[in-house]
Amino acid sequence: MSHTIVVSHYRENLDWLWTLPDDITKVIIYHKGNRLDLIPKNHPMVEVHTLPNIGREGHTILYHILANYKHWQTSVKNNDNDDKKIDRVTFVQGNPLEHSPYLINLFRVVNDWKPAQELGYQFDQSTPPPHVLQHFKNRGSESVLLGIDWNANHYLPSKWTDKGITYLQSKYIKQYHQKGFRVHHKGIIMDFLTRCGAVAICPDLATHDLIPMTYGGQFSVEITQILKRPIRLYQKLVEGLFITKDTQGGLEGYILERCWMLLFTDQNMIQKIIKD
Secondary structure (H helix, E strand, O other), rough: EEEEEEEEOOOOHHHHHOOOOOOOOOOEEEEEEHHHHOOOOOOOOOOEOOOOOOOOOHHHHHHHHHHHHHHHHHHHOOOOHHHHHOEEEEEEEOHHHOOOHHHHHHOOOHHHHOEEEEOOOOOOOOOOHHHHHHHHHHOOOOOEEEEOOEEEEEEEEEEOOOHHHHHHHHHHHHHHOOOOOOOOOOOHHHHHHHOOOOHHHHHHOOOOEEHHHHHHHHOEEEEHHHHHOHHHHHHHHHHHOOOOOOOHHHHHHHOOOOHHHHOOOHHHHHHHHHHH
């Protein structure tokens, strides 16, 4: 198995790369910040690509998927029926420890990871609130999958109100009302996935009341999970990211950040998460 880490980098300090375990195959840094001097010199695993500063980390993730999709198809075909050779790609931000303070520890138990593995359990030290974080600490979990509804409200492991999400909901609805459009009655995530055509391509995306989420667009996924979705889905998500012509992805970028685990988690696993 090969394990590639994809870093969406702007101008963050990358010294944490030196602490990665040796079994990481490659680190691909997509740099968007005109500060190549911040990238560690002579790191044995690092490969650097420069991209225009557009679309936040969502664009970086989709760029990498689309650039490698056909290669992965060939690779999986050649390794058919050999589970030990299933390659994995992990997506993180330039400062991943902000969203996942225990990330380096998690990398040391990668063999225990699920096909789609959440890696971000907090936005910052105060979000989620302490009582939610304590819930995870009581379980002794260092990786946490949260459950949200289609309007991005938090319900699992407990219901709580995120003021940032309330603001996002208001801004998103206003954005489309001003253009004479109604937002989907289920909420802003459903609206985004419907508006960009993702639900039309993969109707199963819309079959749950709650959906899994990881903070910061930080997750790891086996390439077989990525290939379960048609390439057209990822192309449509790129279109949806820039649907308002905002080069940074606008509000849609924040919504896409909450969709990754929905895209890559098997449907029966989503049902189990919700029941548990």
